[in-house]
Amino acid sequence: MDIITDIKAMQDRCFAERAAGRTIAFVPTMGFLHEGHLSLLREGRRRGDLLVLSIFVNPAQFGQGEDLDRYPRDFARDEQLARACGVDLIFYPAADAIYPDDYATFVNVVGPLTTTLEGASRPGHFRGVATVVAKLLIIVQPQVALFGRKDFQQLAVVRRMTTDLNLPVEIVGMPIVRETDGLAMSSRNVYLSDAERQQALSLSQALARGRHLAAEGVCAVGEVLAALRAMIEAQPAARIDYLRICHRSSFLEQERIDVDSVLLLAVTVGKTRLIDNGSLLDEAEAC
């Protein structure tokens, strides 16, 4: 397994791999790998001749007062986990290589896709995401790039950006990986105290409850959201940022739940902001 920090060296290497006829599968991450990331790497291993992992805590996607400085990092551990997943190449650039002093170019996806939900709560977040993902895809030149569905809106932004900029890559979204008690895996889960960890279960429990209600035919969005809001607000350390039922591709809010409905929620538990999401109705279920 090679570790490359230099952008030009990385781009040249990937170009040579492509020229030699190899398929590149790419998993971009901010490191501090968990089972969610590892599921992407395993799928990437299956799909590519060369499996590339990038580790870059992207300053451009953090807002003022967010957790950039304390975001968890452990490169030695990530390296071990990557090796165990069959990663061929880790791209591990420095922040001032990706964004030199005179850096001035940003990729913006406009419209409801980036102004609602995470976009409303974290101004500039998706600009930072779209910019760094565009740069990484241009450097790594993968045929396939894999992203987790936990960041559901991010996945939609990345798909929109790659299509619009004609980047010749297939974007693959992979299922959320959860702890056995249902908590969605996140590098930020390490921030949680034991008490907060318990209250954080209200996110996945709300999702399960929403699915149950929809399956029972309770499809008025207002009614479902009121029930879920009450569940979460019963947790003393939990503060809802947003709790919304939207169409999976337009991200417009719905009045009635259907097969295209996705529940999206962001909840701050103590000082830790957590997100989760999921569809509410299977194709098979009516509403």
Place this chain on the structure above:
Amino acid sequence: MDIITDIKAMQDRCFAERAAGRTIAFVPTMGFLHEGHLSLLREGRRRGDLLVLSIFVNPAQFGQGEDLDRYPRDFARDEQLARACGVDLIFYPAADAIYPDDYATFVNVVGPLTTTLEGASRPGHFRGVATVVAKLLIIVQPQVALFGRKDFQQLAVVRRMTTDLNLPVEIVGMPIVRETDGLAMSSRNVYLSDAERQQALSLSQALARGRHLAAEGVCAVGEVLAALRAMIEAQPAARIDYLRICHRSSFLEQERIDVDSVLLLAVTVGKTRLIDNGSLLDEAEAC
């Protein structure tokens, strides 16, 4: 010479050319080719195994009330001229292929580079330029792309964008090509009536006068600009949009002329907006 309109076909073709070890030189244009464009094509022919010309009148770089609808077009003539310059491949996409209905991604270069001069007069112009050039470079994958220095600020924006997004391409700026009487070549010159054509000479004459003054040691920017302004305003159909002396790379205004000074001007003659620019002092001259 092949003509390709389909984006995917173009990208696949260029990928195959690169994979076969060929160097791609690329000249992006809005068509209605003149000697300025042809000088780019001849230099591109020298630099690339495969010479690619794109012709695309880019709606995203035109503002409301600008001349998108009446911008001159003559594909048959362009095709002949391209063939005579040894072009291998014309990329000629439709507007709704480059910008489909659900298109939402824009490349923004921020800072004085895009907010002054053309950026101030034409809001959104450089966003349109940076977006389409990024897309074209991703589709065509050239090692070398050639641009004219008549659009001096555009060239700087393109350089900034390609560096920032890690696009692996050398951006080459080529000298302004002028009519024998000094008028900078532009597709828009066809808009000019005979009387306007005469008055349009005030742009290149102002530039020549600025160079003369600087060479004589008149280096106070205020004094030089006042003299040039008077020259242009003596033309009844000419209205100055901007007339500025700036540092060639920061685009910040200067107080004294030095070897990094560039005179940039935009003047509307009748209904036609013209631009011109040039440096004022050679390395050899003191000021």
